[in-house]
Amino acid sequence: MVGFFVKRFIGLIFVLLGVTFITFVLGINAPGDPIKNLLGIHYTYDAWVRLRHIYHLDLPWYQQYFNYIVQLLRFNFGDSYYYQETPVIDVIRPGIPVSAELGLWGLLITFLVGIPVGILSALKANTWVDTSAMSISLVLYSLPSFVLAVFFQVIVVQLDKLTKGTWPVSQWGNVWQYTPTDLTHKIGPILVFAAVGFAFIARLTRTTMLEVLRQDYVRTARAKGLKERTVNYRHAFRNAMIPLVTVFGTSLATLVGGVFFIEFVFNIPGIGRIAIDSIGNRDYTVIQATGVIFAIAVVLGNLVADLLYSVVDPRIKVE
Amino acid sequence: MDTKDTDTNAASSFISPEPVRGADLASLPTNFDEQGRTATGVGLATPLVAEPPLAAKKEKITTPFQDSLNRLRRDKRAMVSLTIIALFVIIPIIGPFIYQHVGGQLIDGLSGKPIGPATYHSPFLQRLDHQDEDPSLTNWLGTDSIGRDTLARLMQGMLISLFVALAVEVVNVVLGIVIGVSAGFFGGWIDQFLARFTDIMFAFPGLLFVILVAGIFGPSLDGPLSKVPVLGANGNARLLIVSVALAFVGWPLMARFVRGQTLQLKEQQFVEAARTSGTSNTRIISRHIIPNLFNIVVVAATLDIANTVIGEAGLSFLGLGVTTPGSSIGLMINDAQNLTEVHPIEVLIPALTLTIIVLAFSFLGDGLRDAFDPRAKD
Numbered sequence: 001m002v003g004f005f006v007k008r009f010i011g012l013i014f015v016l017l018g019v020t021f022i023t024f025v026l027g028i029n030a031p032g033d034p035i036k037n038l039l040g041i042h043y044t045y046d047a048w049v050r051l052r053h054i055y056h057l058d059l060p061w062y063q064q065y066f067n068y069i070v071q072l073l074r075f076n077f078g079d080s081y082y083y084q085e086t087p088v089i090d091v092i093r094p095g096i097p098v099s100a101e102l103g104l105w106g107l108l109i110t111f112l113v114g115i116p117v118g119i120l121s122a123l124k125a126n127t128w129v130d131t132s133a134m135s136i137s138l139v140l141y142s143l144p145s146f147v148l149a150v151f152f153q154v155i156v157v158q159l160d161k162l163t164k165g166t167w168p169v170s171q172w173g174n175v176w177q178y179t180p181t182d183l184t185h186k187i188g189p190i191l192v193f194a195a196v197g198f199a200f201i202a203r204l205t206r207t208t209m210l211e212v213l214r215q216d217y218v219r220t221a222r223a224k225g226l227k228e229r230t231v232n233y234r235h236a237f238r239n240a241m242i243p244l245v246t247v248f249g250t251s252l253a254t255l256v257g258g259v260f261f262i263e264f265v266f267n268i269p270g271i272g273r274i275a276i277d278s279i280g281n282r283d284y285t286v287i288q289a290t291g292v293i294f295a296i297a298v299v300l301g302n303l304v305a306d307l308l309y310s311v312v313d314p315r316i317k318v319e
Numbered sequence: 320m321d322t323k324d325t326d327t328n329a330a331s332s333f334i335s336p337e338p339v340r341g342a343d344l345a346s347l348p349t350n351f352d353e354q355g356r357t358a359t360g361v362g363l364a365t366p367l368v369a370e371p372p373l374a375a376k377k378e379k380i381t382t383p384f385q386d387s388l389n390r391l392r393r394d395k396r397a398m399v400s401l402t403i404i405a406l407f408v409i410i411p412i413i414g415p416f417i418y419q420h421v422g423g424q425l426i427d428g429l430s431g432k433p434i435g436p437a438t439y440h441s442p443f444l445q446r447l448d449h450q451d452e453d454p455s456l457t458n459w460l461g462t463d464s465i466g467r468d469t470l471a472r473l474m475q476g477m478l479i480s481l482f483v484a485l486a487v488e489v490v491n492v493v494l495g496i497v498i499g500v501s502a503g504f505f506g507g508w509i510d511q512f513l514a515r516f517t518d519i520m521f522a523f524p525g526l527l528f529v530i531l532v533a534g535i536f537g538p539s540l541d542g543p544l545s546k547v548p549v550l551g552a553n554g555n556a557r558l559l560i561v562s563v564a565l566a567f568v569g570w571p572l573m574a575r576f577v578r579g580q581t582l583q584l585k586e587q588q589f590v591e592a593a594r595t596s597g598t599s600n601t602r603i604i605s606r607h608i609i610p611n612l613f614n615i616v617v618v619a620a621t622l623d624i625a626n627t628v629i630g631e632a633g634l635s636f637l638g639l640g641v642t643t644p645g646s647s648i649g650l651m652i653n654d655a656q657n658l659t660e661v662h663p664i665e666v667l668i669p670a671l672t673l674t675i676i677v678l679a680f681s682f683l684g685d686g687l688r689d690a691f692d693p694r695a696k697d
């Protein structure tokens with residue numbers, strides 16, 4: 001058990017180093033000279049050399065990388081190029097609760113709808129319920145989130161024209177508040193965000209559930225004369241959940257990736273939107289920071305999923 | 320990414336049991352029991368474990384490859400997808416030439432000069448007196464918000480998708496096979512490298528890595544890259560960065576599939592036999608391993624094309640890929656995105672096109688997998 005955790009932890013550190021190294025390389029190779037940018041019209045060669053030294057930009061790359069990691073550990077992502085003398089973290093900070101809210105509700109709906117639909121599909125395998133549920137989720141799953149979002153907007157806007165209402169298809173409203181106005185803003189993006197994940201989870205639940213239903217112990221449970229309900233939920237469902245735990249980590253990555261597009265389409269001021277705006281502003285330190293934040297979130301999500309998996313399924317430790 | 324793959328694999332074989340439904344059960348793997356425990360016909364797709372031919376079977380003997388093609392031909396969804404993909408290849412290549420010769424001369428409202436279809440059916444001409452028009456005989460799919468012909472721009476955008484998909488897939492397949500086979504066959508440091516590199520690349524969710532690369536290097540490379548002949552002109556400069564980044568993200572997955580398959584093949588008896596008779600490693604790889612990778616590479620590449628097309632469209636949608644005056648499906652969606660209320664057709668045309676292309680590749684990929692490896696399930 002301990003050996004497994006140690007091994008997993010070493011792997012984690014390696015991946016984190018790799019991820020930070022890639023963003024570091026992207027950062028130092030970003031066009032433009034931060035010192036020149038900082039000096040602006042006060043640029044002289046002497047001042048440039050002095051400031052370069054003060055900011056440690058004249059050090060060899062491995063020392064710079066080391067400094068970069070040390071700063072990351074303190075949540076210091078450097079200063080923004082675009083908003084002068086504003087730390088990057090202050091540029092990103094207002095977006096964090098917005099993205100978190102979107103992600104949290106999205107994930108919640110994903111699992112709360114996806115798992116039951118998957119189970120239903122598996123129990124009614126190859127009936128019309130199954131076929132239609134799976135066809136819908138296949139289409140939802142294949143399509144990119146921004147196309148889904150655009151379709152959603154078109155439908156809402158056109159329906160809205162008929163009812164002469166004003167259902168908004170952009171902006172977010174107040175964070176963590178659910179007045180009717182806030183809700184009208186939030187429901188759309190959350191539904192689109194959840195739709196992609198729902199399809200994935202439903203299909204996966206169905207597969208694992210079907211696999212479990214074929215196992216001998218399920219047949220034994222049936223043979224004992226247990227109620228269908230007990231067999232399905234006590235014996236089959238619990239075991240079918242095991243693979244879902246691991247998938248939680250990986251699906252996190254896919255879902256988080258969709259945040260960029262959904263925030264862009266719906267004009268939601270979350271981290272993804274801030275990152276896209278920074279690209280327009282050529283605010284490289286902010287872009288770099290969002291990259292690191294998202295990547296680290298995914299790595300940690302995977303780690304949690306792996307650890308959970310080893311708790312749920314004791315066999316994994318042997319390998 | 321690999322979860323997407325296992326998922327489509329497993330679920331598709333349930334959703335579309337065409338191979339089972341359409342054929343006489345005796346001649347096909349039954350496809351239901353993943354352990355292959357059902358008695359008849361399990362080994363037919365792989366002659367290595369072939370059982371004695373059934374007495375009832377009098378048909379002429381087919382190779383496993385022909386079997387696969389037959390299964391694919393019976394898969395209606397895959398065949399429809401294949402037709403759509405053929406159109407997707409043909410339309411953007413020859414479509415513009417035809418379109419630019421159809422239609423008579425007309426008088427340009429602003430300059431008062433007569434212009435032919437070669438001019439007003441070009442994806443770049445802005446006719447500011449013909450903005451946001453509905454489909455008509457002059458502009459078959461209407462015009463966009465600055466009076467450019469939508470069909471012409473759509474075909475140009477499809478050409479871009481096609482180009483990126485091809486370029487990225489060639490790189491993916493070549494790198495994937497070279498590194499995947501080396502990792503699987505020789506193991507050692509190259510295997511370690513592949514494993515670690517894949518771990519790192521998978522940490523970047525979705526298109527994040529491509530967004531980072533295109534976002535950081537795109538704006539400043541616009542100038543130099545736009546001087547690249549043919550490819551760089553007309554706002555397509557950043558397409559090169561996007562393609563490189565997409566390939567960089569894509570190949571590890573392909574290499575991982577190839578590595579897994581190579582590991583399996585390496586243990587097979589025919590490789591053992593070849594080695595016993597003194598065949599060199601190079602020859603084993605080129606004659607025994609690589610030809611057997613065909614199936615898995617074709618399936619993975621088809622599914623990956625869908626991702627690549629989405630990637631290019633997504634990046635252009637965010638304003639990081641093709642820029643105006645160039646045309647891309649993603650850029651068209653972005654251009655029309657705030658017209659959903661008054662001119663929904665302008666956003667629906669590119670969005671539906673993208674939907675159809677992506678679904679076609681996904682369905683074909685699923686169909687290919689079912690056809691080539693009916694027992695594959697996770």
